[in-house]
Amino acid sequence: MFGKYLLATKPWLVAANVLSAAAGYLFAAGGRLEAWPFAAAMAGITLFVAAGCLCNNLIDRDLDRAMDRTRGRVLATGRLSGRDGLRLALGLMAAGAALLLAGANLLSLGVVAAGFAVYVGVYSAWLKRRTPYATVVGSLAGAAPPVAGACAASGAFDVQAIVLLALFSLWQIPHSYAIAIYRLDDYAAAGLPVMPVARGVAATKRLLAGHILAFGLATLVPWLCGYAGRAYLAVAVALGLGWLGLAAWGGTDPDDRRQARRLYLFSILVVCGLSVMLAADAVPRVEP
Template sequence: MLKNYFLVTKPWIVAANLVAAAGVFFLAAQGRFAPELFLCVMAGLCCVVASGCVLNNYIDRDIDRRMARTCGRVLATDSISLQGSLAYAAVLGLAGAALLLAGTNGLTLAVALCGFAVYVGAYSLYLKRNSVHSTVLGSLAGAAPPLAAYCAVRNSFDLGALIVLAMFSLWQVPHSYAITIFRRDDYAAAGLPVMSVRAGIAATKRHIVWHVAAFVVAAQMLTAFGYAGYAYLVAATGLGLCWLGMALSGFRARDDRRWARRLYRFSILTIFALSLMMSVDFARGPF
């Protein structure tokens, strides 16, 4: 039972969000590390993201049963009660909000709750089932944890916050589109209007290329405007161009699913590496 309550939070998604948030936290702190603030941010975001994931599992349980990738999820198999999952999500969400309110600032809490509302309310309840643009709009939720971490340190929504929002939102789209290509049959079986199902794989590849190219530019802006150093810039440019080259190679791919899976894996490597680099190679300029 404890394992099921752990799995229903999608721990891999929670962990990925915390890695990105930690990288941006250190970027924003510029070497002025506040351990109490860091712990409050990480614990609060962990609870809020986990709460959103539980509610997403609750909302998507009918869809999950129709997809090979997700049919074994906890709520799809009725491994825990629906009432128990809702109570669990409520406790996690309230605990996370309380931690962020008590240990950070109102802006951080507002950003986290906006991300929660987009993911649970807009994306899970409506967009995922009804709009081909669900991934693009839902990407704002994926950018919320690192943006909240930035706001926790700076207590303002400045140019750096805007770059973080753009960078992580733009990364989310090709990452997710790649999944919809190599899992296209699953999405079609569930009747979800994702880009690869509704518009076709060729159109999805074009959108992937545009978003990866925009991501490369956004990632470089952290150095261009004095937030990150040159080692970060080298990593962002190198990884970004490799990712873009891999995206462009999709137009020549003989096996779309194999290509999309490689693109998806490289996207994870890219964002983890850049989160690490921005945490250690921040610019020590006057902001």
């Protein structure tokens, strides 16, 4: 039973979000780390993200059954009932809220709850089945964990939180477009109007490259604002240029899905590298 519950929460996606949340916290903390607030914030955000993933699986059960890569999910197959899944999601949310209120602050809870609402209520339940631009809205939910981590550390929705919101939202869009091209047959079979289904692969590739360029420029902002050091800058520039180069020069590959898979895998390297450097090379806060 534990295994079924765990699989329903998309554990790999949860782990990636926790990494970005930890990066947001340490970036905003500027090198100061208090064990209990950090642990409570990470645990609370983890539980909220897990609840969001579980609710997404609940909403998408019919879509998952239509796609090869997802038809074996525990909620799609009925190995975990919708009622049990909903009970688990509510329990995870309650525990996450309690931890954030006890160890972090109300603002961090508000941010992660807003991310949950966007991901579950706006993206999953409404826009995903209606418009190819759902990815743009959904990207805001993807940025909620690092922003919540930053707010847990600083207690304020300040410039650093806004920078994180821009960075992780801009990363999410080309990452999602790459997945959509790579898994085009699955999305078409499910009738989902993702960008390559609705607008074509060529148009999606142009949008993907444009968003990578915007993301690369945004990664300069933490250094320009004095929030991160030169080591961060060097890694961010290298990752941004590498991702953009792969999108541009990889365009000569006649197999669009093979190229999209490379872009998707490289995007994971990008977000992991960026998260690590935001945390490791954050400029210490100067207390007034």
